[in-house]
Amino acid sequence: xxxxxxxxxxxxxxxxxxxxxxxxxxxxxxxxxxxxxxxxxxxxxxxxxxxxxxxxxxxxxxxxxxxxxxxxxxxxxxxxxxxxxxxxxxxxxxxxxxxxxxxxxxxxxxxxxxxxxxxxxxxxxxxxxxxxxxxxxxxxxxxxxxxxxxxxxxxxxxxxxxxxxxxxxxxxxxxxxxxxxxxxxxxxxxxxxxxxxxxxxxxxxxxxxxxxxxxxxxxxxxxxxxxxxxxxxxxxxxxxxxxxxxxxxxxxxxxxxxxxxxxxxxxxxxxxxxxxxxxxxxxxxxxxxxxxxxxxxxxxxxxxxxxxxxxxxxxxxxxxxxxxxxxxxxxxxxxxxxxxxxxxxxxxxxxxxxxxxxxxxxxxxxxxxxxxxxxxxxxxxxxxxxxxxxxxxxxxxxxxxxxxxxxxxxxxxxxxxxxxxxxxxxxxxxxxxxxxxxxxxxxxxxxxxxxxxxxxxxxxxxxxxxxxxxxxxxxxxxxxxxxxxxxxxxxxxxxxxxxxxxxxxxxxxxxxxxxxxxxxxxxxxxxxxxxxxxxxxxxxxxxxxxxxxxxxxxxxxxxxxxxxxxxxxxxxxxxxxxxxxxxxxxxxxxxxxxxxxxxxx
Amino acid sequence: xxxxxxxxxxxxxxxxxxxxxxxxxxxxxxxxxxxxxxxxxxxxxxxxxxxxxxxxxxxxxxxxxxxxxxxxxxxxxxxxxxxxxxxxxxxxxxxxxxxxxxxxxxxxxxxxxxxxxxxxxxxxxxxxxxxxxxxxxxxxxxxxxxxxxxxxxxxxxxxxxxxxxxxxxxxxxxxxxxxxxxxxxxxxxxxxxxxxxxxxxxxxxxxxxxxxxxxxxxxxxxxxxxxxxxxxxxxxxxxxxxxxxxxxxxxxxxxxxxxxxxxxxxxxxxxxxxxxxxxxx
Numbered sequence: 001x002x003x004x005x006x007x008x009x010x011x012x013x014x015x016x017x018x019x020x021x022x023x024x025x026x027x028x029x030x031x032x033x034x035x036x037x038x039x040x041x042x043x044x045x046x047x048x049x050x051x052x053x054x055x056x057x058x059x060x061x062x063x064x065x066x067x068x069x070x071x072x073x074x075x076x077x078x079x080x081x082x083x084x085x086x087x088x089x090x091x092x093x094x095x096x097x098x099x100x101x102x103x104x105x106x107x108x109x110x111x112x113x114x115x116x117x118x119x120x121x122x123x124x125x126x127x128x129x130x131x132x133x134x135x136x137x138x139x140x141x142x143x144x145x146x147x148x149x150x151x152x153x154x155x156x157x158x159x160x161x162x163x164x165x166x167x168x169x170x171x172x173x174x175x176x177x178x179x180x181x182x183x184x185x186x187x188x189x190x191x192x193x194x195x196x197x198x199x200x201x202x203x204x205x206x207x208x209x210x211x212x213x214x215x216x217x218x219x220x221x222x223x224x225x226x227x228x229x230x231x232x233x234x235x236x237x238x239x240x241x242x243x244x245x246x247x248x249x250x251x252x253x254x255x256x257x258x259x260x261x262x263x264x265x266x267x268x269x270x271x272x273x274x275x276x277x278x279x280x281x282x283x284x285x286x287x288x289x290x291x292x293x294x295x296x297x298x299x300x301x302x303x304x305x306x307x308x309x310x311x312x313x314x315x316x317x318x319x320x321x322x323x324x325x326x327x328x329x330x331x332x333x334x335x336x337x338x339x340x341x342x343x344x345x346x347x348x349x350x351x352x353x354x355x356x357x358x359x360x361x362x363x364x365x366x367x368x369x370x371x372x373x374x375x376x377x378x379x380x381x382x383x384x385x386x387x388x389x390x391x392x393x394x395x396x397x398x399x400x401x402x403x404x405x406x407x408x409x410x411x412x413x414x415x416x417x418x419x420x421x422x423x424x425x426x427x428x429x430x431x432x433x434x435x436x437x438x439x440x441x442x443x444x445x446x447x448x449x450x451x452x453x454x455x456x457x458x459x460x461x462x463x464x465x466x467x468x469x470x471x472x473x474x475x476x477x478x479x480x481x482x483x484x485x486x487x488x489x490x491x492x493x494x495x496x497x498x499x500x501x502x503x504x505x506x507x508x509x510x511x512x513x514x515x516x517x518x519x520x521x522x523x524x525x526x527x528x529x530x531x532x533x534x535x536x537x538x539x540x541x542x543x544x545x546x547x548x549x550x551x552x553x554x555x556x557x558x559x560x561x562x563x564x565x566x567x568x569x570x571x572x573x574x575x576x577x578x579x580x581x582x583x584x585x586x587x588x589x590x591x592x593x594x595x596x597x598x599x600x601x
Numbered sequence: 602x603x604x605x606x607x608x609x610x611x612x613x614x615x616x617x618x619x620x621x622x623x624x625x626x627x628x629x630x631x632x633x634x635x636x637x638x639x640x641x642x643x644x645x646x647x648x649x650x651x652x653x654x655x656x657x658x659x660x661x662x663x664x665x666x667x668x669x670x671x672x673x674x675x676x677x678x679x680x681x682x683x684x685x686x687x688x689x690x691x692x693x694x695x696x697x698x699x700x701x702x703x704x705x706x707x708x709x710x711x712x713x714x715x716x717x718x719x720x721x722x723x724x725x726x727x728x729x730x731x732x733x734x735x736x737x738x739x740x741x742x743x744x745x746x747x748x749x750x751x752x753x754x755x756x757x758x759x760x761x762x763x764x765x766x767x768x769x770x771x772x773x774x775x776x777x778x779x780x781x782x783x784x785x786x787x788x789x790x791x792x793x794x795x796x797x798x799x800x801x802x803x804x805x806x807x808x809x810x811x812x813x814x815x816x817x818x819x820x821x822x823x824x825x826x827x828x829x830x831x832x833x834x835x836x837x838x839x840x841x842x843x844x845x846x847x848x849x850x851x852x853x854x855x856x857x858x859x860x861x862x863x864x865x866x867x868x869x870x871x872x873x874x875x876x877x878x879x880x881x882x
Contacts, residue, residue: 421659461698466726467719470650470669470692471685477673478639480682481713487761494764498771505775512779 032058034126034135045145045285046113047190048263049216051080054107054135056126061086065128067107072121075113075142082107113142145263145287150177153290155193155260157247162297163405164249165313167203174213174241174262174288178230181239185280186265189215192258193293194245199255203246213241249297257293264288300403306410310352312402317342319400321415325462329423332460333384338398338415341378351381357398362389390422521551521600529593538581542567545589552596563588639676646672650693666697674702684714691720695727701818701842703727708816708845708878716753731843736864738845763799766792812847812861814878817870824868828857835868846875 034056044050059065064084071077085104090097105126113119122137152175162168172191176184194202195218209225224243231240264287267280300313317340324335340346351370358365364386372381385395397414404411471477528544528551535541542564554560563585570579646669653665670693677686691706707724710717728737754762773789776782820842824835846860851872858872 419657419659461730463695463726465729466692466695466723468692468696468723469719470647470689471719472647473685474640474643477643477676477683477686477689478681480680481684487757491761491764494761494768498768501768501771501775505778509779 032056032126032131032133034124034133036122036124036135036138042141043143044113044140045263045287046116046142047261047287048112048145048285050111050140052077052109052111052121054109054124054126056105056107056133057102059103059105059126059128059131059133061103063128065105065126065131068125068127069122072119074115074117075111075119075121077112077121078110080108080110111140113140115142116144117142145285148264148266148286148288150180151175151262151264151286151288153189153260153262153288155191155257155290155293157293157295161405161408162249162295163313163403164252164297164299165311165403166249166405167314168247168249169244170247171242171244172213172215172260175231175233175238176241178237178239180266183267184264184286185267185283187214187262188221188264189213189260189262191215191217191260193247193260196255196257199249199251199253201248201250203248205244205246207244211241213243252297252299254296255294257295259290259292261287261289301408304410306399306401306412307356308352308399308412309401309403309410310350312340312346312349312400313405314342314402315404315406315411317346317400317402317411317413319398319413319415321395321398321418323395323418323420324464325460326419327421327423327461328387329460330388330390331386333386334395334420336383336385336395338381338383339375339378340372340381340400342402346379347374349379351383352400354383354398357396358385362387362392363395364388387420387422392420392422394419518600522597524548524551525593525597525600529590529597532586532589532593535581535586538567538570538579538585541581541586541589542571545592548593548596552600554592555595555599556592559588560592563592639679639681642672642676646676646689646693650696653696663697666693667699669693670697670699670702682713684710684717684720686710687713688717688720688723691723691727695723699842700727700730701816701820704843704845705816705818705876705878708814712879713755715755727843731841732838734838735841735844736862736866738863759799759803763796763803766796766799770796812849815846815848815858815860815875816878817842817844817846817874818876819871819874822870822874824860824870825857826869828852828855828859828869832869835866840868840870846870848875848877 034054037053037055039051039053054067056065056067061084064082067079067082069077083106085106087102087104089100089102091099107124107126111119111121119140119142120137121140122135124135124137126133126135154173154175156171156173158168158170172189174187174189193200194215204224207225209227211226211228212223213226214221214223224245226241226243229240229242231238263285265280265283266286267278267283269280269282270278271281272278300311320339320341322337322339324337325332328334338351340349340351349372351372354365366383366385370381370383372379374380395418397417399412399414401410401412403409525548528548531544532541535544545560545564545567549560566585567581567589570581570585573579649665649672650669653662653669656662656665670690673686673690673693677690687706687710691703691710694700694703694706704724704727707720707727710720711724714720731737769792770789773785773792777784777786777789817840821839822842823839825832826835844862846862848858848860849867850859852858856872857869858875859867859869860875861867
């Protein structure tokens with residue numbers, strides 16, 4: 001009994017070991033682990049993408065492990081991206097250091113089921129070199145999103161016939177009853193028409209709108225500028241989000257487009273945060289679907305196509321033509337620029353042949369198709385033509401045709417003619433050739449040859465690099481330019497003044513260096529000398545002379561005494577008050593005054 | 602009887618009055634006042650130019666451009682020397698496809714204001730319209746850019762600036778003599794040095810510059826090897842209007858001018874077929 005018990009025990013251990021060994025051999029990994037997670041709680045809805053996460057741990061940092069999985073049927077499962085996360089941890093406890101390193105790879109998958117059902121996802125295998133880690137799959141129940149009764153979505157196309165190449169304005173409108181708008185969060189629309197890139201091309205105009213409308217495309221989420229307005233319908237007020245796009249059909253045919261839809265969360269319970277903002281604590285998904293869209297794209301009729309039609313469809317096309325020169329000689333190249341503008345899809349438009357407008361008897365035009373350049377508001381084509389006939393007086397109007405889908409017929413526009421002045425080319429005849437003179441040097445001969453060759457290469461009279469505006473400042477045009485310092489009078493004055501300064505400076509310096517007392521004495525002596533010369537009586541004369549003697553030294557003392565004595569004698573003589581000064585005495589007094597003045601200076 | 606002090610005082614008084622009167626004359630601008638008739642002509646020229654620009658027929662365009670050129674030229678003949686006026690003459694002449702007058706007018710505008718941008722631009726364009734064989738003035742080299750300050754001033758401006766510098770220098774020296782200021786003396790050396798630069802530059806200019814600048818104004822002017830109508834042609838083709846030359850010699854008795862081209866070649870041309878760039882009035 002005991003033996004049987006032992007045998008049974010060993011058998012169980014052996015089986016367990018075998019199971020472990022088998023598991024190890026299949027996975028080839030001991031330390032790696034991987035798991036499947038989701039960021040959202042059930043329920044899951046059709047048409048609403050679900051994010052799945054495969055978290056792989058314990059793998060080496062490089063190379064990045066690959067995630068292998070089988071594509072489930074009837075649903076879309078896409079690997080959106082991988083986010084590796086590497087973290088190191090060092091712990092020191094009681095002086096003992098332990099270091100750990102963690103490498104985590106997160107694989108983001110987008111699961112999208114269009115129909116209600118139970119879908120198997122996985123299994124997944126994380127592969128790095130020879131290491132494979134298997135992650136068990138899971139089943140996901142996908143239910144139907146409750147239909148929103150207060151919303152509507154419309155994709156609006158023009159009711160008229162659509163043609164290939166036509167620029168068709170289309171709009172998407174999302175109507176929500178105004179009473180429920182404030183409870184809606186996380187709006188996301190799907191518009192299958194916008195994903196038909198093989199059949200249609202879409203253009204968005206640059207608009208500055210305050211609101212955006214989010215649409216989930218195959219290429220990812222994209223926010224479009226949206227115009228939001230309030231509208232009335234069946235006595236209810238709606239808030240309407242509207243986006244506008246331009247659709248250009250690329251191929252003819254009948255199209256049945258799946259309806260556009262909007263998934264939105266409706267908040268059921270709310271709470272306010274510290275800043276008073278509302279956040280939903282409980283919500284439910286709502287969905288609204290539009291209508292199937294059926295329309296036909298027609299090809300441009302073959303019947304009645306003009307020669308100048310090159311595939312443009314639209315309305316109001318304008319062709320502007322300009323030339324870089326208007327005065328040419330026969331054979332000279334003329335750069336002709338054609339700019340196509342208007343309501344047609346000009347970006348993809350090509351230039352029709354201009355051979356019908358520019359006959360080959362008068363013009364030489366380039367062969368082959370002319371490539372254009374899109375310049376924002378139009379398309380520019382450039383071609384070089386040459387005039388072959390000096391009788392040509394203009395570049396004739398150039399035609400451009402397009403198909404007008406509203407009128408359902410071809411239209412043709414013509415550019416304005418460009419006036420030309422064509423001169424006959426200068427031909428070099430034998431008479432024009434002059435033999436070089438013998439006495440001229442070799443270099444001169446060479447120059448003559450060059451001149452002869454270049455005689456006919458006189459540049460065309462183009463003024464494209466000149467500034468041909470005229471100055472209209474009448475004041476500027478009727479007055480000579482300022483001649484400040486430029487005139488000979490001013491310059492002569494400059495030099496005269498300069499020499500005067502140089503002459504005057506020493507004189508002024510000399511005057512300034514004189515002692516002020518001497519200057520005072522000199523002035524006093526001058527004054528008294530004047531008094532001597534004008535003195536009416538001998539007394540006045542002797543007074544002036546004495547005052548001078550007080551200020552300055554008397555050089556001729558005897559003479560001074562003698563003059564004073566004579567003056568006194570005259571003054572004190574009987575009737576001396578009326579006596580007159582003798583001229584000799586006055587002259588002697590003036591001589592004495594001059595001597596004293598000289599002595600001072 | 603006057604003594605020395607009296608003389609010096611009177612001399613200084615005279616100098617004082619002379620300086621004051623000199624300064625007054627110095628700041629007087631000698632300009633010809635624009636009369637009403639000048640304004641009328643200018644306005645007529647504007648109208649003609651505008652009509653020419655709007656005309657679609659070539660003949661009408663040419664006629665109006667020529668009229669605008671003529672009216673602008675009439676104003677310049679009244680003694681008005683303005684770079685803007687000459688540029689207008691040149692621009693109208695250029696539009697009238699009259700290269701000789703255009704080049705001449707642009708050169709005259711640049712004589713007055715060597716930096717006048719429109720004249721520089723249009724002269725360059727006019728030179729490009731000349732036949733390829735016509736030698737053109739050599740473009741400035743890197744070394745020349747060192748002296749660009751000199752080219753940006755007209756000859757009159759250079760000589761005027763030199764005179765002003767000499768005046769500043771003499772003022773500096775006068776101050777240094779009167780008040781014995783060493784700083785004033787040292788500062789006076791700077792304008793003196795600049796004045797000397799201008800003088801040396803002027804001397805170099807007049808010694809190296811051979812002949813007076815002129816422009817051929819008559820198209821298809823025959824260049825001869827000597828001053829005779831019977832002399833052989835110098836070049837295989839006639840000279841184009843707008844060619845810039847230097848006049849080396851003028852023989853008044855025969856009305857022939859000896860000119861040199863920018864490639865060093867020389868020729869004799871009829872004096873009436875050229876016009877000097879400087880001193881139009």
